[in-house]
Amino acid sequence: MEERYSAGDTSVVKRSGKEPGSQTRGPFQFNVGTKVFILFLVLSIVAMGLIAGVALYTIERVGVTAETSSATLGNRAVEDSKNALEESAEIQLLRLATDQADISNTMFEKVAAETSIVGGYAGWLADNSGNYVELDPSRTTYPASAYVIAPNVSADTVAEELSVLENMDVIFRQIVSSDPYITQTYLGTDSGILRVYPATKIPSSYDPRARNWFISAERTGNATWSEPYIDAGGRGLMITYSLPVKGTGSAWGWVVGTDVTIETINQKIITTQIGDRSYAFLLDDEGNVIARPGLRVNDSRWDESFSSENFLTSENPGIRSVAGDMVAGKTGVTTVTIGSEEKYVAYAPIRSTGWSVGIVVPLSSITAPAQVTGAKISAVSDETSAQIRDSIAMMKIAFIAIFGILIGIVALCSVWLARYITGPVRALKEGSAAIGKGNLDVEVKVDSGDEFEDLADSFNTMASDLKDHIEELRRTTAEKERMTRELELAKGIQQSFLPSSIPRIEGADLAAINLPALEVGGDFYDFIPITRDNWGLAIADVSGKGVPAALFMALSRTLLRASATRNPTPVDAIVRANRLIAEDARSGMFVTLFYAILDARNRRLVYVNAGHNPPLLFPKDGRTVKLLKAEGIPLGVRDEMDLEEQEVRLETGDVVVLYTDGVTEAMNANEDFFGDERLADVVRDNAAKSAQQILDAIRNAVLAFAGDRPQYDDITLIVLKLR
Numbered sequence: 001m002e003e004r005y006s007a008g009d010t011s012v013v014k015r016s017g018k019e020p021g022s023q024t025r026g027p028f029q030f031n032v033g034t035k036v037f038i039l040f041l042v043l044s045i046v047a048m049g050l051i052a053g054v055a056l057y058t059i060e061r062v063g064v065t066a067e068t069s070s071a072t073l074g075n076r077a078v079e080d081s082k083n084a085l086e087e088s089a090e091i092q093l094l095r096l097a098t099d100q101a102d103i104s105n106t107m108f109e110k111v112a113a114e115t116s117i118v119g120g121y122a123g124w125l126a127d128n129s130g131n132y133v134e135l136d137p138s139r140t141t142y143p144a145s146a147y148v149i150a151p152n153v154s155a156d157t158v159a160e161e162l163s164v165l166e167n168m169d170v171i172f173r174q175i176v177s178s179d180p181y182i183t184q185t186y187l188g189t190d191s192g193i194l195r196v197y198p199a200t201k202i203p204s205s206y207d208p209r210a211r212n213w214f215i216s217a218e219r220t221g222n223a224t225w226s227e228p229y230i231d232a233g234g235r236g237l238m239i240t241y242s243l244p245v246k247g248t249g250s251a252w253g254w255v256v257g258t259d260v261t262i263e264t265i266n267q268k269i270i271t272t273q274i275g276d277r278s279y280a281f282l283l284d285d286e287g288n289v290i291a292r293p294g295l296r297v298n299d300s301r302w303d304e305s306f307s308s309e310n311f312l313t314s315e316n317p318g319i320r321s322v323a324g325d326m327v328a329g330k331t332g333v334t335t336v337t338i339g340s341e342e343k344y345v346a347y348a349p350i351r352s353t354g355w356s357v358g359i360v361v362p363l364s365s366i367t368a369p370a371q372v373t374g375a376k377i378s379a380v381s382d383e384t385s386a387q388i389r390d391s392i393a394m395m396k397i398a399f400i401a402i403f404g405i406l407i408g409i410v411a412l413c414s415v416w417l418a419r420y421i422t423g424p425v426r427a428l429k430e431g432s433a434a435i436g437k438g439n440l441d442v443e444v445k446v447d448s449g450d451e452f453e454d455l456a457d458s459f460n461t462m463a464s465d466l467k468d469h470i471e472e473l474r475r476t477t478a479e480k481e482r483m484t485r486e487l488e489l490a491k492g493i494q495q496s497f498l499p500s501s502i503p504r505i506e507g508a509d510l511a512a513i514n515l516p517a518l519e520v521g522g523d524f525y526d527f528i529p530i531t532r533d534n535w536g537l538a539i540a541d542v543s544g545k546g547v548p549a550a551l552f553m554a555l556s557r558t559l560l561r562a563s564a565t566r567n568p569t570p571v572d573a574i575v576r577a578n579r580l581i582a583e584d585a586r587s588g589m590f591v592t593l594f595y596a597i598l599d600a601r602n603r604r605l606v607y608v609n610a611g612h613n614p615p616l617l618f619p620k621d622g623r624t625v626k627l628l629k630a631e632g633i634p635l636g637v638r639d640e641m642d643l644e645e646q647e648v649r650l651e652t653g654d655v656v657v658l659y660t661d662g663v664t665e666a667m668n669a670n671e672d673f674f675g676d677e678r679l680a681d682v683v684r685d686n687a688a689k690s691a692q693q694i695l696d697a698i699r700n701a702v703l704a705f706a707g708d709r710p711q712y713d714d715i716t717l718i719v720l721k722l723r
Contacts, residue, residue: 044410052403056396063392071381089366093346093359094333100270100280101348101357107181107269108241109352112223114175114182115241115258121171122187122245125164126252145169146199150192150207158191161252165195172197175258181268183235183259187245188214190253200233203302208255213240217255225353228262228290232302237262237295265291270357278361285354287312287323322347326356335363424452428459435463503527505535507600509723511691513699515662515715522549522591523660523714524557528564533601536564536573539658539718540593541612543634548589556581556591556635570595570608571645578610578635590636594628594658603650603722608643610635613661616676618683620653625680628656655687655694656720662713663698666706674705691719 147162149155155162165187172185176197186196188208196202208214216224223243231238238259245254260269270280270291281292289295289308300306311323318336325332326347333346344366347358424446431444442463446456502510512525522542530536538560542549556577563577574595581591594615596607611634614627631644650656659679666674679698686697695717702715 041411041414044414045407048403048406048410052399055399059392059395059399063388066384066388071378085366086363089344089361090333090346093344093361094331094348097333097346097348097357097359098331100359101350104269104282104357105350105352108225108350110179111182111241111258111260112352114179115185115223115243115256118168118171118175118185118187118258119243119245119256122168122254122256125167126245126254144199145172145195145197146202147193147195148202148204148206150194150209151205153192158189158193161189161191161193165189165193168195169197181260181264183238183261183264184233185256185258187254187256189255190218196233200235202232206232213242213257214255217242217244217257218253225284225355227284227288227306228295228308229306230300230302231259231261234302235259235261237306239265239290262291262295266293266295278359278365280357280359282350283311283323283326283356283358285327286310287327290355322358326358329354329356424456428452428456431456431459435466498524499527503529503535505598505600506533507603507723508535508598509691509721510718511695512718513695513716515699515711517662517711517714518546521545521714522553523662523716524553525658525716525718526557526561528561530564530568530597533599534568535598535600536570536595537598537658537718537720538564538593538595539612539615539660539716540591541660541662541714541716542591543589545713552589552591556593560593560595564595568597569645570597570606571643574608574610574632574635574643575641578641579639581636582639590634592634596628598720604647605650605656606645606647608632608645610641610643613659613664615656615658616680616683617648618655618657618680618687620651620655620687650722652722653687654722655683655691657683657694657698658718658720659698660714660716662711662715663702663717665713666702666715667709667712668705668707669709674702678705691721694721695719 145168147165149158168187175185176182184196184198184200186194188194188211190209192207192209194202194206194208212229213224213226216226221244223241226240226242228237228239230236238261240257240259242255242257245252245256265282266280270282279293282290284290287310289311295308311319312327314320314323316336316338318334319338322334322336322345326349329349331348333344335342336345337343338360342363344361344363345358346361347356349356427444427446431442434442444456444459446453498514499512502512510527512527514521514523514525516523522544524538524540524542526536526538528536528538540553540556540560542553542556544552559580560573560577563580564573567573567576574593591610592612593610594607594612595610596605598605605628607628607630609628609630610632614629617626617628619626626648628646628648630646631642633641635641657679664674664676664679668674678701682698682701683694686694689697698717698719699715
């Protein structure tokens, strides 16, 4: 029985039987020529609109790309210029720091050499105290020296020394007048005399023997540079180069010293080549600041200790790092953020003192030329961007005008096409409507002899294929539902193999759990009654997953329980179980097993391990976690096997955790394993709780660690705690 609908030389046949080649497609919603015209017109406008949109978007993107490229090139030029300036600055700063260190070294060596001359002259005077020369009568034309005697020292007791020390003016005057860096030079004695040139007002309470420059030179017997201190003569912060006088025939103990002010170091020694925005500083071999801009006495007195800052203890990590390199005698240059500004710090060692000079230069002063260039490039880029935007606006206007003309042409063509294709389109529409209602037996007949006839054939083929696909999908869905029901049934059967409840054992607290990764799994655990006070504890992991592992698990669990109840020792029970399993293990599968017999009365655990993860024993007293290891291979590998039997004594509060590798090999999103250490940490943190609480804590920790990652392997746990 067929129904045929004709439209000119086309028809739609409705039939009850199915013929290959039927297909459905229903892009049209109207069946008259006028509305077909509207459809073609809309399709043409949409197509041209898309083209226009893409073209306009492309034009816009070209403009944006041009602007971006211009800005990028400008920024890159500025960045390259900045990098070049920074690289050049680092080389120049390193060279400047090295040169400045050499200059400073020369100055300090000069001061040291001149002080040695004073010391040599003083030593000669000490050895020839009875034959010293007369003073130069012309000396009064120069500033005179002065002396001070320490409190509680009588001038009469040191009269001879005072007389001899008058002759020091000759050498004092020559040294001070020849070296502009030296503030003053002097000689202190162990009898309490200080002879200083030029004459300076020294407090009457001054005792050279109590000053650091005297003590260090006398104690070490060597020349030494002092740390900064407050000058008793009112000249501010000072450092002193002092050395003991090496007399050969005198009992007098003398130390000569030469002073250089911190201000002199800052202005005339370490900053001879430094620009206006830069500054230098000086560190000793312990990281203490010898000199830097802004180092002041403030309200401190000369007889109070002066504590300079130490860069090794600075709160700024960059300053600490630089100070460490400087103390180590290194030469280098680096950037450090000081305050809110990034600065270069170049440093080099001063060989003669063991100190190090550093030069600080703001990074902005180096890159300033690049910033000026960047501003100029930015202005040019803005002008170029404005020109590009004007050009794009003109292109858009022209494109819209052309688009309007093309729309008119398309409208005229659509009228003609609508008249030509009305008949075939109506037939395709009716066939599409029939298939849309679920009638896949409709066949569209088009005899136009053009592409519409080919379209009708494709339409009919699609309908036939769709009907076949729906039927196949119906069968596949039914098969999948059947398999799902069977797996649910298998899951229930497998769970029935596990203990339905935890046995109550006097003196023992037990908890256990099994979480399969799939519907069915290969892990199992068991509690096997041996005698009244002896219970077998078993945990196992079958190789593989899914239904094969579940079947092998059921076999292994049944044979294990049968062997364990007949053999009171772990070795005998597992050896017999292995022999039975190996006879049936033709699939190449095997099972790892840990089996232990708990003697609750004597608190004794006798166990064997057939290739399983060693359980963890956590003693109550906090001693190191013990692994319950024993030699053995998995069950089902060979017919005969050798097992090592071990025994461990348990005490109240001890916790034993038996687990499968699904616990420790659980992975998170980063593919990190949960691991033995995390497992041990969880048990330690919860060791004071009950066995069930400990087990819950482990399970929650593993699931939280894995997060949204699917469970990869079965998770099985037994927790035993002695009560």
